[in-house]
Amino acid sequence: MSTESQAFVKEIPSKAEAFSDWYTAVCLKAELADYSPVRGCMVVRPYGYALWEGIQRWLDERFKATGHVNAYFPLFVPESYLKKEAEHVEGFAPQVAWVTHGGDEELAERLAVRPTSEAIILPMYAKWIQSYRDLPVLLLQWNSVVRWEKATRLFLRTAEFLWHEGHTAHATLEEADQECLTILEIYRQLLEDVLAIPVLTGKKPDSEKFAGADWTYTLEALMPDRQAIQAGTSHFLGQNFARAFNVKFLDRDNTEKYVWSTSWAVTTRLIGSLVMTHGDDRGLALPPKIAPVQVVIVPILGKAGAEVLAAARALAARLGPVARVKLDDRDEYTPGWKFNDWEMRGVPVRLEIGPRDVASNQAVLVKRTGGGKETVSLDAIESRVSAALDEVQRTMFEQARAFRDAHIVTAATLDALEAAIRDRRGFVRTDWCGTQSCEDAIRERTGASPRVIPLDDRPSGTCPVCGKPATATVYYARAY
């Protein structure tokens, strides 16, 4: 390791040796977020928010094709509404922040600061939906929710977090379930194709489903500390909320029916997952598709400064149409300082241009994923930069997938399951008879929880606890 990077390590601890400290340092140093005066609530700084905006842009564009539209519902949920769905309130009650006063006056009914919006959206659906012609309702909401967490981590678990929640209502079970699967696939694309985070998709076992849902679909990613993280969820709510809030419609057969509803969300936790998945000892590393700055141009000034700067400006202008480009023409920092600074901020591709390059119509290209310096001709610089961005995107996903795949093992016995979780962490695949008692036995023995049951599951073995024929294959892991 060079002396330069040793100096750098003093600011960012080793990812391999001090993962938690490394993670926090990267979030703070790369200026993604900061701690706020409000306990458990983070401040999302502009650079971190730009990542969220990237996710917003992609999802808004993607959902245009499916007919979902954005709306907004109140921050406050009257207690009586939250209580209408029994499982729902039971699940969320321990984490709800309550408003008890308006000005000096105590409220007749206290208001929950929404931990999720079903209980304030479904009453409106009851008002809006009369006929099968009013269905489906496909609404989205960008907002924040509050869950009074005991322990918080930047992005991964904060008392208030930004998210994107969808709430739909349908005429049939099949259509609502298909909606859940459609969303799951959109989220998979976001995770894998944009954020370059490989995920296992499937269903949650009942013990892990959303409070009030009939079943929950999930996307599970594996972080470098080999703990699983739930990266997104899509809930089939059945008719539970429709009954609780009396959301009925008159169907074609002239009978009144409850709607079938779904809800689903991804959160700013995605940013935390992104940081953990791709970052290294030099700091943040961003997949090009989400990077606010895809290409940074660092001019090597000096005696021929004016000429180099003009060439750098021309290069930035040429690349503008093919990439999000930043020209770092600050005079007060040296090139070496800028190299480290932009690497720490995760910029996927760097172009250096100095007197030597200007003289020979070239630039030096460096990818955040490594591979050293590459001299490239300016003749076809647009296509080379586009290709380099694709390469970085692909490399990041492939590295993450290789890591994930290397940490999936199958265990047929309780002993093997325990050993795998203890020694290897990661995902451990096992068969399951479907009973809660056998699941609890595994939880207790391993400290891991069941994360996901694959969609195309075809169980063939026997339950490692009771020996009965399996009804499902389950991936266990320790989880965030």
Next chain:
RNA sequence: CGGGGCGUAGCGCAGCCUGGUAGCGCGUCUGGUUUGGGACCAGAAGGUCGCCGGUUCGAGUCCGGCCGCCCCGACCA
């Protein structure tokens, strides 16, 4: 909510055991030389040592209380 650690300059820390003029590195400011992996020289500014109380001639240091934060567990997106 349990276990551990930490609050001293903008940031990172030393000093505390053994009380006696507030220190170091980075950053900042000024001037100059520099610029292909965190530049160099010279000069300068910057502090109610987390808060409250006690002991003492004297407290960053010792004692008591409080507050805040971080890390590790248990619960959760």
